[in-house]
Amino acid sequence: MKKILMKPLLAATLILAGLNSGYAQDYLINQLKNNKSDNSKETFIFTDVINIENTPVKNQGSSGTCWSYSANSFLESEMIRMGKEPVEISQVYTARNAYIEKGKNYVRMHGAITLGDGGALHDVINMYKKYGALPKSEYTGLNYGTANNKFAEMQAINQGLLEAVVKNPNGELTPNWIDAYTSVIDTYLGKVPENFTYKGKKYTPQTFAKEVIGINADDYVELSSFTDHPYYEKMVLMVPDNWSLDMIYNVKMNDLTDIIDNALKKGYTVGWAGDVSEKGFSWKNGVAFVPNKDYSAMDAEEKQDLFKGPKEELVITPEMRQQAFDNYDTTDDHGMHIVGLSKDQNGKEYYIIKNSWGASNDYQGYMYMTKNFVKYKSTAILLNKGGLPKDLAKKMDIKQ
Structure with missing residues (x-):
């Protein structure tokens, strides 16, 4: 398979990071108490098969904005794939716009x-389409003295404010x-700039998205797999963080990894959402x-090993x-970015995953996830429709 090189990684300054929920946030803190293992890199020997170029690892800090960091990282790789010079897209600008829209929905839905x-x-695709985009240099979101x-x-x-609005005392x-x-x-x-100068040229968020980033928001599809809905048709993604009630395509379980494999082989990366609160x-x-x-049935030695x-x-x-x-063992608590495929010393395949918790673990911000984990614990994947296998795109009536 084609080998595509990865850009060097940036070191992160903080260990703390956030996920989508309070439970996941607590889980993360426990995960990060010891960021380097004693033996992983010695006992797992990975050989990369596909490694698609991507931008440096980021740190989302103490915020549940993994979805914005992962999907904006995905868009940055899309820029590279299209032959453009990548720019770090402001993840907080995307999140800020989602907060505005989410607040409107919260009030309309009476809380x-x-x-x-x-x-x-x-959400990243939707906010890009409606609000455009900003480079991080123009909108960091660090408006009150924090480093992250x-x-x-x-x-x-905001919770208290909107709850008061919903109660409607007047x-x-x-x-x-x-x-x-x-x-x-x-x-x-921070307030959003109406216009700004980037590399000597003046832009608005909308013109920056169109002229510099240059993606077409309509080229992207989101998919998952559920047995209680018809396959190859659209359904509402039934997770709490789908506040916009967006619809996704429902495919068979094995299609998820077939789609990811096909996309990677064609040079497309994939956004991933799923459950990481697993042993x-x-x-x-x-x-x-x-x-x-x-895990509960393992003895002490099995857990240790x-x-x-x-x-x-x-x-x-x-x-x-x-x-x-259905029983909440799989929840939508984190988003990451699939950037490649690797094999261990036994020949088993793993996806190379880029995270947004800083370059703080054994693999400097990346990790290796098996296909079984993806099949079991994914809640959604996002990709350019050009990465879909042609037969599946035809079944879903998606024009490539």
Whole structure:
């Protein structure tokens, strides 16, 4: 297969990072207590098969904006694929616009919809299409003296503000609530520039998106796999962070990895969303797999040796995947970026995953995830429709 080189990684300054939920945030803190393993790189020997060029690893700080970091990293790789010079897209500008739209939906739904940092991969495409984009140099979101994102105070204020709006103490909403809500966001993250200069040329967010980034938002599709909906048709992605109630394509479980494989072979990277609060997911070791034995049934030695070299995995079925989703064992708590394919010393294939928790683990911000883990714990994938296998695109009536 074609070998595509990766750009050098940047070192991150902070270890803390956030996911989509409070539970996942606590899980992450435990994961990052010891960021380097003692043996992973010695007992796992990976040989890259495909390694698609991507931009340096970022650190999302203490914010649940993984969806924005991962999908914007994906768009940056799309720029490289199209022969453009990549620019670091402001992840916080994307998140800021999603917060505005999310607040509107929250009020319209009388508070009966998710609020907070969490989001979905498609939010990045939707916000790009509606609001354009900014380079990070023009909108860092660090408007109150911190070195990295720290959004908890802002989100607590916004939660209280919108709850008061929904309670509607005057009996009728005024048009001022959206200005009050926006002003809180702008106070913490900064006001959006109407225009700015980048490399000597003046842009608005919309013209920057069109002329510099240059992607077509309509070229991207999001997919998942559920047994309780018809295959190859659209369905609402039933996860709490799908606050916009976007629809995705439903495919068979094995199609997920077939689609990712096809995309990588053709030079396309893939956005990934799924569950990382699993005993088989280790950030410090840089490996994610599905043990063939339940962790609670393992003895002390088995637990100790869990990441000491490749292990046999559980065979995943569509029914197992659906059950895990239905009983909340699989939740939508993190987003990352699939940038390649590798093999271990036994020939098993793993996807190369770029994370947004800084370059703090054994693999400097990257990790290796088995195909079984992807089949079992993915909640959605995002890719350019050009990366779809032609037969699957035809089944879904997607024109490539």
